[in-house]
Amino acid sequence: MPTDNDLLRTIKEPGDLRALTAGQLETLARQIRATLVESVARTGGHLGPNLGVVELTIALHRVFESPRDRIVWDTGHQCYVHKMLTGRVDEFDRLRQAGGLSGYPSRSESVHDLVENSHASTALSYADGLAKAAQLTGDTDRAVVAVVGDGALTGGMCWEALNNIAGARDRPVVIVVNDNGRSYAPTVGGLADQLTTLRTSRRYERLLEWGKDQVRPVVGEPVFGALHAAKRGLKDMLVPQNMFDGLGLKYLGPVDGHDVAAMEKAFERARHLGGPVVVHCITTKGSGYVPAESHVADRFHAVGVIDPDTGAAIGAPAARSWTDVFGDSLVTAGESRPDLVALTAAMLEPTGLGRFSRAFPERTFDVGIAEQHAVTSAAGLAMGGLHPVVALYATFLNRAFDQALMDVALHRLPVTFVLDRAGITGDDGASHNGMWDLSLLQLVPGLRIAVPRDGRRLGELFGEAVACDDGPTAVRFPKGPVPPDLPAVETVADLDVLYRDGPEDVLVVGLGPMARTCLDLASLLAAGGVGSTVVDPRWIKPVSPALAPLAARHRLVVTVEDNGVTGGAGSAISRALRTAGVDTPLRDFGIPQQFLDHGKRADLLRAAGLTSGDIAARVVETLSGFPMTQPA
Numbered sequence: 001m002p003t004d005n006d007l008l009r010t011i012k013e014p015g016d017l018r019a020l021t022a023g024q025l026e027t028l029a030r031q032i033r034a035t036l037v038e039s040v041a042r043t044g045g046h047l048g049p050n051l052g053v054v055e056l057t058i059a060l061h062r063v064f065e066s067p068r069d070r071i072v073w074d075t076g077h078q079c080y081v082h083k084m085l086t087g088r089v090d091e092f093d094r095l096r097q098a099g100g101l102s103g104y105p106s107r108s109e110s111v112h113d114l115v116e117n118s119h120a121s122t123a124l125s126y127a128d129g130l131a132k133a134a135q136l137t138g139d140t141d142r143a144v145v146a147v148v149g150d151g152a153l154t155g156g157m158c159w160e161a162l163n164n165i166a167g168a169r170d171r172p173v174v175i176v177v178n179d180n181g182r183s184y185a186p187t188v189g190g191l192a193d194q195l196t197t198l199r200t201s202r203r204y205e206r207l208l209e210w211g212k213d214q215v216r217p218v219v220g221e222p223v224f225g226a227l228h229a230a231k232r233g234l235k236d237m238l239v240p241q242n243m244f245d246g247l248g249l250k251y252l253g254p255v256d257g258h259d260v261a262a263m264e265k266a267f268e269r270a271r272h273l274g275g276p277v278v279v280h281c282i283t284t285k286g287s288g289y290v291p292a293e294s295h296v297a298d299r300f301h302a303v304g305v306i307d308p309d310t311g312a313a314i315g316a317p318a319a320r321s322w323t324d325v326f327g328d329s330l331v332t333a334g335e336s337r338p339d340l341v342a343l344t345a346a347m348l349e350p351t352g353l354g355r356f357s358r359a360f361p362e363r364t365f366d367v368g369i370a371e372q373h374a375v376t377s378a379a380g381l382a383m384g385g386l387h388p389v390v391a392l393y394a395t396f397l398n399r400a401f402d403q404a405l406m407d408v409a410l411h412r413l414p415v416t417f418v419l420d421r422a423g424i425t426g427d428d429g430a431s432h433n434g435m436w437d438l439s440l441l442q443l444v445p446g447l448r449i450a451v452p453r454d455g456r457r458l459g460e461l462f463g464e465a466v467a468c469d470d471g472p473t474a475v476r477f478p479k480g481p482v483p484p485d486l487p488a489v490e491t492v493a494d495l496d497v498l499y500r501d502g503p504e505d506v507l508v509v510g511l512g513p514m515a516r517t518c519l520d521l522a523s524l525l526a527a528g529g530v531g532s533t534v535v536d537p538r539w540i541k542p543v544s545p546a547l548a549p550l551a552a553r554h555r556l557v558v559t560v561e562d563n564g565v566t567g568g569a570g571s572a573i574s575r576a577l578r579t580a581g582v583d584t585p586l587r588d589f590g591i592p593q594q595f596l597d598h599g600k601r602a603d604l605l606r607a608a609g610l611t612s613g614d615i616a617a618r619v620v621e622t623l624s625g626f627p628m629t630q631p632a
């Protein structure tokens with residue numbers, strides 16, 4: 001019999017949970033919480049969301065038999081407890097580190113992990129597909145369970161899936177709503193209000209049940225029947241039927257999401273009810289850890305390295321970030337432009353809209369985790385005479401591409417997309433890297449793209465973007481501290497020349513923050529007797545016409561971008577040069593078009609060959625195939 005002080009480490013697989021007594025389950029929950037705090041305090045990660053699902057995950061894995069039963073986690077940032085209970089507790093010391101545990105489900109880590117994509121609101125669609133597959137293959141003895149947060153539930157895909165799931169009363173799907181009332185901040189919109197009503201109304205119902213049991217024996221049946229009929233009418237008048245009932249989904253709850261026994265009872269019932277069932281679990285983000293529970297902004301949604309005792313961030317205070325520069329630029333612009341409005345998809349502070357929202361609350365819109373809606377709503381705002389700024393992480397624009405293309409650009413509407421976390425972000429794995437936006441947006445007719453190399457250029461380019469009123473614009477920048485400004489040594493038309501020395505061997509086009517790498521590249525080339533000119537076009541779409549004559553004077557053009565290399569800025573520049581009749585060879589350097597494992601940004605850039613040394617070696621190799629000019 002395991003001793004209680006190491007219970008957690010005796011759990012090698014979910015089946016080990018079923019032998020535990022109620023007392024041991026409480027001990028286990030305590031040990032999981034302690035391990036979460038102690039470990040994530042050292043590595044960083046999604047502490048708040050995981051503290052909120054300790055009991056929920058225990059109950060889930062006691063009732064459902066993963067991997068036979070399929071459990072899908074929406075977004076996946078709350079899967080640490082799931083990983084601890086599926087044999088990976090000893091790997092948490094390398095959480096979110098290269099070669100270590102991913103911060104999200106990972107199919108290469110475990111058969112218990114299904115969905116790796118960290119983009120929210122997908123779980124119910126996966127569940128719908130899994131349930132259909134089970135039905136078609138006769139594999140009907142396995143349950144399909146989706147755990148979806150109240151925030152993720154504000155995403156449109158959830159309702160597309162619910163429409164399908166609810167339409168098949170004979171196809172079992174267990175939908176566990178992990179309702180902690182928050183995304184980062186409190187979840188917004190009518191759905192959130194409905195969930196709140198459910199929380200209160202169900203408590204009201206429990207109260208009513210209790211009241212009935214007290215009153216019935218006292219007044220006797222006939223009087224009780226009349227009272228009950230009146231009460232029923234009163235209740236329906238006071239408390240609307242819930243949205244799940246309305247869709248024809250069976251609804252169980254709300255259940256205390258920190259009471260293992262109560263959830264087990266509900267999950268068992270859901271399992272045997274058959275058809276689609278919603279189990280509405282009420283949890284607290286950051287539960288059981290005071291620094292998280294009391295953290296006003298986001299309940300420790302995601303933390304860096306912290307002091308486990310106090311929750312205080314450890315290390316130097318965060319340097320001024322690209323996001324800070326954008327946030328300040330937006331407020332400055334907003335002060336003189338009453339037509340500027342800002343939209344976020346449940347990420348007000350992370351995308352830098354916090355200051356603007358406090359200065360101009362009526363001009364700030366949090367639409368929930370609903371990027372597609374955000375973009376087309378922005379199109380409506382622009383049609384209404386305003387200039388919307390849609391602030392997203394670059395990777396999340398992927399799902400709103402059609403809206404950007406057909407709802408905004410087709411109508412040549414003045415919408416400005418501000419894409420934070422552009423390029424390799426690293427820690428959050430493949431689906432969080434912002435490495436597709438430059439390629440996708442190259443396809444959008446009439447959309448202009450700016451890629452600032454430093455904070456000063458970000459402020460300038462953002463101002464230029466919101467000044468464009470004849471079509472959409474996009475400004476993209478990476479995660480993290482903003483680098484020191486990189487002044488131009490001269491300008492050629494609309495190109496900033498950052499360096500020019502020696503024979504015109506190589507024209508280096510440094511895009512955005514890669515300009516700094518390109519200056520190092522120029523130094524390495526110079527040391528090898530190769531002359532170069534380094535330019536930053538600032539606006540990379542449309543391609544500056546000034547590039548063609550400059551390229552024509554060089555022996556090789558090199559482009560360097562922090563975007564997937566396929567169809568990115570380098571491809572566009574190459575096409576523009578050919579169209580201009582310039583046949584100078586071009587080598588484009590960018591992120592390989594692959595899904596990158598999680599790791600540190602610098603390491604991943606190095607692995608992608610995007611360091612000045614790697615690029616220099618390949619440039620010299622390319623030049624060696626050409627007759628060298630005599631140094632000037």
Ligand SMILES: Cc1ncc(C[n+]2csc(CCOP(=O)(O)OP(=O)(O)O)c2C)c(N)n1
Pocket residue numbers: 049052075077078118119120121148149150151152153178180182183184285301345346347369371396
């Ligand atoms: C499409 C998309 N947009 C934004 C995000 C960023 N994001 C990560 S977690 C999160 C909040 C999720 O809230 P909820 O589903 O309620 O889960 P909780 O963190 O409360 O457990 C957001 C907005 C994302 N992962 N995917």
Ligand SMILES: CC(=O)[C@@H](O)[C@H](O)COP(=O)(O)O
Pocket residue numbers: 075077118302350421425428479
């Ligand atoms: C899970 C999720 O999508 C975000 O919380 C993600 O972790 C982004 O983190 P940063 O804001 O640190 O880039």
Ligand SMILES: [Mg+2]
Pocket residue numbers: 149150151152178179180181182183
């Ligand atoms: Mg939530």
